[in-house]
Amino acid sequence: MVFEGLADKLQGALQKLKSKGKLSEKDVKEAMREVKLALLEADVNFKVVKDFIDKVKDRAVGNEVLESLTPGQQVIKIVNEELTALMGTTQSKITFSSKPPTVIMLVGLQGAGKTTTGGKLGGYLKKSGKRPLLVAGDIYRPAAIKQLQVVGGQLDLPVFTLGDKVSPVHIAKAGVEHAVKHGNDLVIIDTAGRLHIDDHLMEELQNIKQEVKPHEILLVLDAMTGQDAVNVAEIFNEKLGIDGVILTKLDGDTRGGAALSVRAVTNKPIKFIGMGEKLNELEPFFPDRMASRILGM
Amino acid sequence: KTYKKVDDELFEEIEEILITSDVGVNTTMKIIEKLRTEAKERKVTEASDLKGLLKEILVEILDYGDAHQLGIHPAPAILLIVGVNGVGKTTSIGKIAHRIKSQGKKVLLAAGDTFRAAAIDQLEIWGNRVGVDVIKHQEGADPAAVLFDAIQSAKARKIDVLICDTAGRLHNKKNLMNELGKVSKVLEREYGNATKDVLLVLDATTGQNAIQQAKTFKEVVDINGIILTKLDGTAKGGVVLAISSELNVPVKLIGVGEGVNDLQVFEPKSFVNALFGDDI
Numbered sequence: 001m002v003f004e005g006l007a008d009k010l011q012g013a014l015q016k017l018k019s020k021g022k023l024s025e026k027d028v029k030e031a032m033r034e035v036k037l038a039l040l041e042a043d044v045n046f047k048v049v050k051d052f053i054d055k056v057k058d059r060a061v062g063n064e065v066l067e068s069l070t071p072g073q074q075v076i077k078i079v080n081e082e083l084t085a086l087m088g089t090t091q092s093k094i095t096f097s098s099k100p101p102t103v104i105m106l107v108g109l110q111g112a113g114k115t116t117t118g119g120k121l122g123g124y125l126k127k128s129g130k131r132p133l134l135v136a137g138d139i140y141r142p143a144a145i146k147q148l149q150v151v152g153g154q155l156d157l158p159v160f161t162l163g164d165k166v167s168p169v170h171i172a173k174a175g176v177e178h179a180v181k182h183g184n185d186l187v188i189i190d191t192a193g194r195l196h197i198d199d200h201l202m203e204e205l206q207n208i209k210q211e212v213k214p215h216e217i218l219l220v221l222d223a224m225t226g227q228d229a230v231n232v233a234e235i236f237n238e239k240l241g242i243d244g245v246i247l248t249k250l251d252g253d254t255r256g257g258a259a260l261s262v263r264a265v266t267n268k269p270i271k272f273i274g275m276g277e278k279l280n281e282l283e284p285f286f287p288d289r290m291a292s293r294i295l296g297m
Numbered sequence: 298k299t300y301k302k303v304d305d306e307l308f309e310e311i312e313e314i315l316i317t318s319d320v321g322v323n324t325t326m327k328i329i330e331k332l333r334t335e336a337k338e339r340k341v342t343e344a345s346d347l348k349g350l351l352k353e354i355l356v357e358i359l360d361y362g363d364a365h366q367l368g369i370h371p372a373p374a375i376l377l378i379v380g381v382n383g384v385g386k387t388t389s390i391g392k393i394a395h396r397i398k399s400q401g402k403k404v405l406l407a408a409g410d411t412f413r414a415a416a417i418d419q420l421e422i423w424g425n426r427v428g429v430d431v432i433k434h435q436e437g438a439d440p441a442a443v444l445f446d447a448i449q450s451a452k453a454r455k456i457d458v459l460i461c462d463t464a465g466r467l468h469n470k471k472n473l474m475n476e477l478g479k480v481s482k483v484l485e486r487e488y489g490n491a492t493k494d495v496l497l498v499l500d501a502t503t504g505q506n507a508i509q510q511a512k513t514f515k516e517v518v519d520i521n522g523i524i525l526t527k528l529d530g531t532a533k534g535g536v537v538l539a540i541s542s543e544l545n546v547p548v549k550l551i552g553v554g555e556g557v558n559d560l561q562v563f564e565p566k567s568f569v570n571a572l573f574g575d576d577i
């Protein structure tokens with residue numbers, strides 16, 4: 001069934017192993033096929049799944065497992081360990097500059113959740129004593145600036161804008177200068193959604209980077225993204241050098257395989273997760289929790 | 298291109314293309330099985346013939362004949378646009394309005410997203426851009442009340458097509474889906490005689506979750522068409538194959554950019570060709 005959870009599937013496949021005393025190479029292979037299908041159904045990228053399965057298979061058919069008294073549990077442990085390793089092992093935080101303001105730039109595809117997340121992040125960090133300034137760097141999307149202003153208003157955060165007739169590079173630079181002058185120790189730059197293959201707009205981001213040298217460039221990614229997540233993450237990382245990922249819309253019922261894909265291709269940490277439309281629904285990302293959520297363990 | 302014979306490796310290659318296009322494991326397996334059977338029956342041995350056969354099978358899944366047409370005849374008609382957050386509902390409305398207005402129709406928009414920050418302003422900018430009026434209330438107002446007003450206005454102004462925007466909502470949020478159900482009831486009650494099309498907007502970058510989206514929205518508001526957006530990226534939107542074969546909902550329009558003209562009628566053949574590019 002399509003909608004059966006990944007965790008159930010893994011449990012199902014591995015339960016068969018658990019009940020057996022000894023594992024043959026064929027047993028492992030069969031179970032790994034089910035793990036593979038389950039991961040694919042969870043939207044983990046095809047190539048990432050392949051590599052993952054090869055790794056687990058290698059370890060699982062090793063002597064250590066076949067001769068262990070509880071080979072099934074051993075395999076479950078290996079799957080769990082490798083998955084957690086793939087998700088990253090520790091929780092990542094924002095690195096603040098010793099010379100404020102710290103500049104954070106949010107980038108990503110259209111509709112991923114950048115503007116909302118920018119507000120959320122500002123609100124989140126304000127609670128820990130920061131004085132954030134939101135910078136309206138999207139001059140393209142209809143009412144993008146207004147959207148950020150409304151969000152800023154709801155959180156009681158200042159929003160810097162120069163309207164939509166000035167280049168985003170200039171806006172970003174002026175925004176940081178404004179922050180310096182007004183004692184904001186944190187600048188969060190909202191940018192327009194763009195396709196990773198849009199050279200012109202990707203160059204715009206490179207120019208912003210060059211101009212304001214952000215301490216953190218965070219890729220905002222929709223948790224429902226399918227196989228394409230690797231292309232998006234890889235190219236944004238290649239062109240900009242991202243420092244981390246924020247995964248949005250995890251309040252849905254998606255399996256969230258994109259989390260695995262993105263980690264695997266960029267090796268950059270997922271720092272926060274979006275858990276709703278409301279502006280307080282941002283949570284730190286815990287790799288072990290995500291792996292456990294996926295595995296149901 | 299190298300000259301190739303049909304073998305297991307080729308089937309595996311096809312499987313990989315389908316899965317990396319987000320077609321999903323189940324639907325991919327079904328397609329491969331059918332392809333194997335028919336290839337045997339028709340004694341296909343050349344790779345190029347197999348490719349043709351595969352395309353036939355895929356087009357058959359996607360092709361709904363006349364049901365791909367936007368349901369706007371006879372006037373008056375109403376389009377209700379629904380979907381999860383950020384998929385492209387409001388933008389698609391702007392594009393559709395432009396398209397049918399240039400066909401000589403009188404169009405009116407309803408700002409039914411009263412929740413998201415500046416959603417009303419966004420729709421108004423689109424309205425101005427394409428020269429179409431927008432009926433709106435304040436942010437936070439009841440969307441059913443907005444639709445009610447918009448319908449009265451459409452009747453008074455003898456509007457051909459009323460297009461109603463709705464707030465993005467995840468299908469697993471019961472209260473938000475109920476709210477949508479309420480909007481749909483107002484539509485039935487107040488505009489029962491109008492031609493009705495309920496369109497689900499899907500983002501082509503979405504993976505298997507799109508199936509659940511389509512399933513749940515269909516239960517609540519009986520969607521009868523899909524708008525597949527963001528096909529100008531590198532995602533293929535293959536999940537509509539699963540939706541087409543499992544849920545019986547045709548794709549009607551595709552979005553291929555952020556501009557007012559970046560909307561196209563869905564063509565099963567071109568879609569299938571784009572799925573494969575020059576890969577096989």
Ligand SMILES: Nc1nc2c(ncn2[C@@H]2O[C@H](COP(=O)(O)OP(=O)(O)OP(=O)(O)O)[C@@H](O)[C@H]2O)c(=O)[nH]1
Nearest residue numbers: 110111112113114115116193249274275276382383
């Ligand atoms: N359910 C849910 N919705 C979210 C979350 N984050 C953002 N959204 C919604 O997703 C939609 C798009 O969010 P935006 O912040 O406008 O996305 P964006 O990336 O700025 O979009 P563009 O500027 O058009 O590229 C809005 O409806 C948001 O309310 C989340 O974590 N959960």
Ligand SMILES: Nc1nc2c(ncn2[C@@H]2O[C@H](COP(=O)(O)OP(=O)(O)OP(=O)(O)O)[C@@H](O)[C@H]2O)c(=O)[nH]1
Nearest residue numbers: 110111382383384385386387388465527552553554
């Ligand atoms: N590249 C591309 N971008 C698109 C397409 N359609 C919409 N977008 C962009 O996607 C983003 C979200 O579009 P919206 O129309 O605001 O989406 P929505 O579904 O109304 O979002 P919510 O109301 O927040 O749920 C915007 O930046 C649009 O410009 C498309 O076909 N291609």
Ligand SMILES: [K+]
Nearest residue numbers: 111222383500
């Ligand atoms: K999206």
Ligand SMILES: [Mg+2]
Nearest residue numbers: 114115138144
């Ligand atoms: Mg935005």
Ligand SMILES: [Mg+2]
Nearest residue numbers: 386387410416
């Ligand atoms: Mg909208």
